[in-house]
Amino acid sequence: MKKLGLIGGTSYHSTIDYYRMINEKVGEEIGKDQNPVLLLHSLNIALMRSGDAEKIKNEYLKISKELISIGAEGILICANTPHMVYDFVQPKIEVPILHIGKAIGDYAIKNNFNNLALFGTKPTVKKKFLENYLKDNYPLEITLPDEENIDKVHHYISKELTQGVFSKEAKSYFLEQMKVLQAKGADAMILGCTELPMLIKQDETDFKLIDTTGLHVDLAVDFILDD
Numbered sequence: 076m077k078k079l080g081l082i083g084g085t086s087y088h089s090t091i092d093y094y095r096m097i098n099e100k101v102g103e104e105i106g107k108d109q110n111p112v113l114l115l116h117s118l119n120i121a122l123m124r125s126g127d128a129e130k131i132k133n134e135y136l137k138i139s140k141e142l143i144s145i146g147a148e149g150i151l152i153c154a155n156t157p158h159m160v161y162d163f164v165q166p167k168i169e170v171p172i173l174h175i176g177k178a179i180g181d182y183a184i185k186n187n188f189n190n191l192a193l194f195g196t197k198p199t200v201k202k203k204f205l206e207n208y209l210k211d212n213y214p215l216e217i218t219l220p221d222e223e224n225i226d227k228v229h230h231y232i233s234k235e236l237t238q239g240v241f242s243k244e245a246k247s248y249f250l251e252q253m254k255v256l257q258a259k260g261a262d263a264m265i266l267g268c269t270e271l272p273m274l275i276k277q278d279e280t281d282f283k284l285i286d287t288t289g290l291h292v293d294l295a296v297d298f299i300l301d302d
Contacts, residue, residue: 076299080147084117085154086237089269093153096292111299114142135160139168151295155267156196159204176208178290188263190216192256195267197229218261236270253282
């Protein structure tokens, strides 16, 4: 098995899910009496909240190099928003970063989706690093909330979900926004914040949900088991 380095903490709630799910899914393949060797660096989410792009990029580069120095053969960033550092960090390290966009794009094509609604933090939506990755690598269109609702989505994520609050009000809001974006042409919904799949489950709605956490975990498991 390959040794994978995880960068988590954004937020620790979803990092717990990443860690648990990777162990469970690898165990299903190799036997539940075993587990993969994982190297986890859980950073302080205050780094992301600072909004200091240079500081964020350099810290992710530093952490990646530290994980590689102790044996990581690949890096998994356990969240959507920090993938903003991918283009900066990946050329400077010798192991692959398993991009969450690949997990999303492969799943979308496999399921014949054409137009994906994107829900995420303001940086994820406005900086377009995830949208551009998907458009550059897959024949996909991306539909975004309007400006007012980009702010409101960010509010629910930053003030509630990343702090472990999963309210009925938030769930109702996101489901209503899905209806709006479906009317604009979206045929599937990217839950582009790793806490969103904790708020809304597929069996609770008829909208086609793209669970970025679960798909990213699958990509990690494939990497670990690919000898």
